Each structure stands twice: as structure tokens, then as C-alpha cells.
Amino acid sequence: MAKATLEQWRMFKAVVEHGGFAGASAAVFKSQSTVHHAVQKLEAALQVKLLEVKGRKAYLTESGKLILRRAEFLIDEASKIESVAETLSEGVESTLKIAVDEVFPQHLLYQALAHINELYPLVKIELIESVLTGANELLTNAAADLAISSIPIYGINCHTLCNIQFLAVAHASHPLHQRSEPLTFRELKLHRQIVVRDSATQTSQDEGWLGADMRWTVSHLRNSIDMVSQNFGYAWLPSEQIQTHLKNNTLKPLNLEQGTTRTLKLYLMCTDNDRLGPVGQAFTQQLLSLCNNEQN
Known part of the structure; x- marks a missing residue:
């Protein structure tokens, strides 16, 4: 039998986050005496002093700091359990939000969406185009249910999708094509490069x-x-994505000493697979199947 309740842990965390019992009281919609009593019961049950009150401020003890780290994990897991239960109770989700790196092959994405449309024709699909860590940020901020990105996030569900080949190119009449010898990066510095900006707003x-x-x-x-x-x-x-330009000789690969081509691996990620509804699960399975067939 647990010595403390989840509600007591939440009140304890609220006191720390808001610097005292008055702030915590407003945050959890409980009376100040209720919050104070909950923390006292928590300390008595654990036989550990968690907080020191100085004036109107509450400060964590060294033991409290250690306990809080574990409590935050417990509260977070409880929140996930509630989310999973909510998903299960609601059945099929009404909307699926997918953040997609712009380099992902569109024909594979559209085939997966067509499959979803056949299974769940009334479900709304929201596609959010992103670049680099933009999809990661959307997933982390819960603005997307799934993310296709080249940068895996440690500690969450992450499936390898495919490899994307990049080619260093310029217009057929660009001065860089006039040299017969392989180009060095020093020579590239003398010409304009077109760069794609990261769509993330926090880290880019x-x-x-x-x-x-x-x-x-x-x-x-x-x-x-x-x-x-x-x-x-x-x-x-x-x-x-530039095959047409290459075939009609609008674009030509640069003759570099090294680095003419490079490969980028793409991943499909979600923060918690158990929280995905049947639409998200079906999309994940179909996209993985399509990518696997494409590579074989």
C-alpha cells in the first residue's frame, strides 16, 4: 500500500513551482490549509522533511530535491495513463496531426494518407510542413501526434523510415561548371549558396x-x-525532387573533390505509441510498410 497519494504529490509539486502555499492553493484550486495539510501528511508518511518555510516562501530541502525528481516522473506517468485512457474511451480520433520534413518523399506520404482515407474517411488530417528540428519541436510541444524528422529524439518511439540522398547541384550555366578540375570547398566559398532555414522557433x-x-x-x-x-x-x-531538372539538364551535379552527395536518414516518431488512436496506429503501420517495400 502506497504511503502517499498522487494528489499529495501534485500539491507538493505545486508548492515548489509557485514558491509557497498561497500560490499553490490558487494553482490547484484548493484552500491553502488543504495544501498545507497534504504536504504535512506527505512528510509524516515518508518521515522526511521536504520543505523549509521562510517567511511566505517554501524552499526544498536536499531530501526534498531528490524526492521531487522522482515525484515529477510519477506525476508525468500518471498523466500519460490518463491520456491513454481518454484515447481508449473516445475510440477513433477525429483529427490526426502529422509534422513532416519537406524532404520526405511525397508519393509515399500520399499513399499512406490514401490508405487512411479508405479506412477512416471522416477523420481530419493536418499536415504541417517542417524543416530539420521543426517537426521535433511540434511533437515535443504536443502540436503534432506524429513527426517525420531527420533528427531522432532520445527516449521516445522512433522508427527508421528511409534514406534521402542529397546532391550538390547548380544551374547548367553556373560558373562552377566551367572548371575541369574537381572543386574544393574553398572555391565554393566564392559563390552564393542557397540554404534552407530550420523551421523550429526555439532551437534551430x-x-x-x-x-x-x-x-x-x-x-x-x-x-x-x-x-x-x-x-x-x-x-x-x-x-x-530534382530528377526532372537533372534529366532536362537545367541542373547539373557539381564536380566536387568530396561531398557531392550525402545521405540523410528519416525517422517516424511519436512521444507515446500507446496514446495513438487507431488512425495514428494505422498510418504508422502503412507508412513503415511502404518505406520498407520501397527499399527492397
Whole structure:
């Protein structure tokens, strides 16, 4: 039998977060005496002093700091259990939000969505285009149920989808194509590079080699392709998305000493697979199957 209740742990955490019993009282919608009594019962049950009150402020003891770290994990897990139960009780989810890195092959995405439409025609699908860590941020902030990203998040459900090949290219008439010898990165620095900006707002990183002194930064991959196709600069672009430009010789691969091609691995992620409803589960299974068949 547990010595403390989940409600007591939540009140204890609220006191710490709000700096005292008055602030905690307002946050948890309980009287100040109720919150104070709950913490006292918690300390008595554990036989450990958790807080020291100085004036109107409550401070964690050293033991309290250790206990709080464990309590936060307990509270978080309880919240997840409640979310899973809510999902199960509601049945089929009404909306599925998917954050997708722009480099992911669209034909695979559309095939997976077509499959979902057949199974659940009334479900709303929200696709959110992202770049680099943008999908991660949306998933972490619960703005997306699933995320397709090139940067895996440690500690959550993460499935490998596919590898994307990038090719260093420029317009066929670009000066970089006039040299017969392989190009060095030093020579690349003398020309404009088109870079795709990370769509994350909190932590971001731009896409590609960033050594160029002249650089234009854009928000979407399609802008980068358009600019390179119109001879505004060079870039590393997904080879699958520029096949038409390569076949009609609008774009040509750069003759680099090294690094002409590079490979990016994409992942499908969700924070908790148990919290996905049947639509999210079906989409995950179908997309993994499509990617697996594509590679075999």
C-alpha cells in the first residue's frame, strides 16, 4: 500500500513551482490549509522533511530535491495513463496531426494518407510542413501526434523510415561548371549558396554546408530548388525532387573533390505509441510498410 497519494504529490509539486502555499492553493484550486495539510501528511508518511518555510516562501530541502525528481516522473506517468485512457474511451480520433520534413518523399506520404482515407474517411488530417528540428519541436510541444524528422529524439518511439540522398547541384550555366578540375570547398566559398532555414522557433540549425561567404537563406525546400534552377546559386538538394531538372539538364551535379552527395536518414516518431488512436496506429503501420517495400 502506497504511503502517499498522487494528489499529495501534485500539491507538493505545486508548492515548489509557485514558491509557497498561497500560490499553490490558487494553482490547484484548493484552500491553502488543504495544501498545507497534504504536504504535512506527505512528510509524516515518508518521515522526511521536504520543505523549509521562510517567511511566505517554501524552499526544498536536499531530501526534498531528490524526492521531487522522482515525484515529477510519477506525476508525468500518471498523466500519460490518463491520456491513454481518454484515447481508449473516445475510440477513433477525429483529427490526426502529422509534422513532416519537406524532404520526405511525397508519393509515399500520399499513399499512406490514401490508405487512411479508405479506412477512416471522416477523420481530419493536418499536415504541417517542417524543416530539420521543426517537426521535433511540434511533437515535443504536443502540436503534432506524429513527426517525420531527420533528427531522432532520445527516449521516445522512433522508427527508421528511409534514406534521402542529397546532391550538390547548380544551374547548367553556373560558373562552377566551367572548371575541369574537381572543386574544393574553398572555391565554393566564392559563390552564393542557397540554404534552407530550420523551421523550429526555439532551437534551430540551417541545412547544408554553411561555409559560403555569400548565402541566401529560405524557409522552404521548394524555394531553394526554384532559386538554384534560376541560377541564383548552388545547393545540396534531394536528388529525388530534382530528377526532372537533372534529366532536362537545367541542373547539373557539381564536380566536387568530396561531398557531392550525402545521405540523410528519416525517422517516424511519436512521444507515446500507446496514446495513438487507431488512425495514428494505422498510418504508422502503412507508412513503415511502404518505406520498407520501397527499399527492397
